[in-house]
Amino acid sequence: MTTHHAKAASPASAGGAAPGPRVPRQRSASGAAVEARRLERRSRRYRWDVRFSPYAFISPFFLFFAAFGLFPLLYTGWASLHQVSLSHPNDMEWVGLGNFTRLWNDEFFWDALRNTFTIGVLSTVPQLAMALGLAHLLNYRMRGSMLFRVAMLAPYATSVAAAAMVFSMLYGRDYGAVNWALGLVGIDAVDWQSGQWSSQFAVSSIVIWRWTGYNTLIYLAAMQAVPGDLYESASLDGASRWQQFRHVTLPSLRPTILFTVVVSTIGATQLFGEPMLFGGGDANGGAGGQFQTLGLYLYEMGWFNRHLGRASAIAWTMFLLLIVIGLVYWALSRWVSRSGGEEG
Amino acid sequence: MRSQVRSTHRSTRRSSRAVALALTATLTTGLLGACSGDGAGGDDGAGGGITLRVGVFGQFGFEEAGLYDAYEDLHPGITIEQDSVTENGDYIAQLRTRLAQNSGLADIQAIEVGNIAEMTGELSDAWVDFGEYGDVDTSHFAPWKIAQATDPEGRIIGLGTDMGPTGICYRTDYFEQAGLPTDRAEVGALFAGGWDAYLAAGADFAAEGPADVAYMDAAGGMFNAVVSGFEERYYDDAGEIVYQDSEAVATAWDLAVEASEAGLTDGQQQFTEEWDRAFANGAFATVASCPAWMLGYIQEKAGEAGRGLWDVADSPTPSNWGGSFIGVPEAGEHREEAVALAAWLTAPEQQARLFTERGSYPSSTTAQQSPEVLDATHPYFGDAPIGRIFGAAAERIPSSPIGPYEQVIQEGITDGLLLVDQGGESPGDAWDEVVSGLDNALAE
Secondary structure, three states: HHHHHHHHHHHOOOHHOOOOOOOOOOOOOHHHHHHHHHHHHHHHHHHHHHHHHHHHHHHHHHHHHHHHHHHHHHHHHHHEEEEEEOOEEEEEEEOOOOOHHHHOOOOOHHHHHHHHHHHHHHHHHHHHHHHHHHHHOOOOOOOOOOHHHHHHHHHHHHOOHHHHOOOOOOOHOOHHHHHHHHOOOOOOOOOOOOOHHHHHHHHHHHHHHHHHHHHHHHHHHHHHHOOOOHHHHHOOOOHHHHHHHHHHHHHHHEEEEEEEEHHHHHHHHOOHHHHHHHHOOOOOOOOOOOOOOHHHHHHHHHHHOOOHHHHHHHHHHHHHHHHHHHHHHHHHHHHHHHHHHOOO | OOOHHHHHHHHHHHHHHHHHHHHHHHHHHHHHHHHHHHOOOOOOOHHOOOEEEEEOOOOOOOOOOOHHHHHHHHHEEEEEEEEEOHHHHHHHHHHHHHHHHHOOOOEEEEEEEEHHHHHHOOOHEEOOOOOOOOOOOOOOOOOOHHHEEEOOOEEEOOEEEEEEEEEEEEHHHHHOOOOOOOOOHHHHHOOOOOHHHHHHHHHHHHOOOOOOEEEEHHHHHHHHHOOOOOOOOOOOOOOEEEEOOOOOHHHHHHHHHHHHHHOOEOOOOOOOOHHHHHHHOOEEEEEEEOOHHHHHHHHHHOOOHHHOOOOEEEEEOEEEEEEHHHHEEEOOOOOHHHHHHHHHHHHHHHHHHHHHOOOOOOOOHHHHHHHHOOOOOOOOOOOHHHHHHHHHHHHHOOOOOOOOOOHHHHOOOHHHHHHOOOOOOHHHHHHHHHHHHHHEEEEE
16 A cells, blocks of 8 residues: 555656556565555655755755845845945944935936936837848748857846946947948047947947847747748738738747846846946946946945945835836736737 | 685775775865964074065065165074955955955065055054054154054154155147147146146147147046045045045046046046057047056056157146055064065165165155155156156145045046946036945945
8 A cells, every 4th residue: 555655656657767566475474564554654755755855955055045036035135124335244234224215315316217217218129120020031932040049148148347348448438439330431539438329329339239149039938939831821811921920929039038138127227237347337427427327326335335235225115126027927827818819 | 715816906906995095084184284374484493593474466676676685684594474355455455354364474464555444444453553552753754644544543664665655647649739838847837826727728639739648547547646645535534434425535536527528538447458559649639637656557558759849847736646564464473574675675764765766755755855865867768857746736735634444435436437438428427426325345
């Protein structure tokens, strides 16, 4: 019986992990009792194994997460309710929600939020549109498609530091290649870094350059999962390539597009490395803060101005902002899948 | 037979599971251990020797000049190890957290002058008082250097390494084209009347000099040159922030704005890639605040093409820019030995050696007067007698009170000047932005 039980409980008997059915051997009465106890014990151990082992196996992740994700999150939340100096992180003075309420009147915070939003739009929208188009092109049969796919991913594999350094040199005011090229066609040199829009455009271009290939590959993978007979029947109905893209590819890609939008939004909200390195390593985001993102403002507040409590409040506000954005997307995705279902 | 096979099968299964469990356990405990067990370095045990760790930033020079090897030869049984962090910004962030937690500290830690007020202020308790050690001679340092490293209770928490007395760097070829004097003594005399005289020469330069060359690099550089010549800048003697009412800031701001509006600047921001490349392209004729250590920087950025073109003259108001200290954290295990090493590393002979090998100008007046420093010349800068030029400048450096937010205030103001110089904003608006930005940055 116990063997039966064991077999039933084993999810992976095919893998040989569970003891298979066994033939009980003939023993004396007392021997049988011992044997039964032994089996009972073994089966109990086995049950525990099945029940608890998976938790043990995934525990490293959760232990790491608790140490490096959850604890900092909660500690930051606690610090955000205090006045804390970076020089003495252990001396906290309770200020309640003061660090949050002051953000309401903090013009620098709102500037940073606005910059984060505009850079986010400037980088995410062209990035995803280009990725979609490129994925569509790569989806055709062509020579050396592997080469193109690898080339697509190369910017993603480049370190942000290297990319931002090269771009800030390209966008140099006096000796940058971009201004040199503009000069060739008779356009005056642009002081990329000191202008509001020019600097945000420059930072966005670094983001676009780095992430377009990554999104292209995600789209490409999704496109290859679209059944070919859909295209076949569409072309039988006389649909052009554009119509096929519009009415077959796009609807099939909806969940994927939503995924990339969510991931890009989170990335854009936390944007830090590109504007920091574009500004030569300063966290001020330009002399007038013209490309200071929320991430940079948080860093400047905590590590340059040394107000850890205020920095923590900014961090938590960003976190809450992302939760709100996440909820909006979640509602949107439900709406999309419902309307998609109606269509299908 | 069958059961035997099975049992071996099970046992290997069990043992592999045990391995997996052990691995998980070691990984997690190792992880936790890594968080807690980052103690200050220690004995290496072998032969009762001591290992002293020195934490520095950038190319600090001790190791490069061979000072550790020399000390190890003098003191058998002592081994010196150095941890270097490239950027001072990263270094100081790490040092702050380690001082606050009193762990992970080296036996000797370097402190840049921009951070010294923080160390003598809030974090003073974390450092050893050199005054308590009778055999440490502090009389050979420039008095203001010792004053900067002394906390309100009179404890000396750092010993000076180098300092940065300033001159004015200029391009002789451009000056010649503009009909200005090129000899460094005459150029020094031309500027001797003060910063107004420097700007007046700039007006001549703009009128007569090469058309595509600016007189100076940056309005921010002009500001720093002027403001540093005053005793009271951003903080008063009581440690209060006074930048809004300070005569130094007002004078320096006005002169920098004047230079910018007269078109005398190249609109650069110092220590950026563009600034570096402007050196290589010879885009400007002078650097208003040119400390001793910047000569090496200019040589590196301007390259061989600039050899013999650059020179250095006396500044009308010499001041100090940069320089460092070394201190011994209280948390160290070998404080006695570390103090002895720190005293030796900053002694006049070693400072002179650091100057001849690395170009770091000594903060020890005794070292400044030593023949090898006094007679030093710089081949790249037309064999300028830098030992005498910077020696004379060092004597005139004002002793300014420094506060913990020195860097924040200075960068806030130079950012405002950048808005004027690059963005074409009106000086009044830019100043308002400086004040509101600093109000926000300084609010607890």
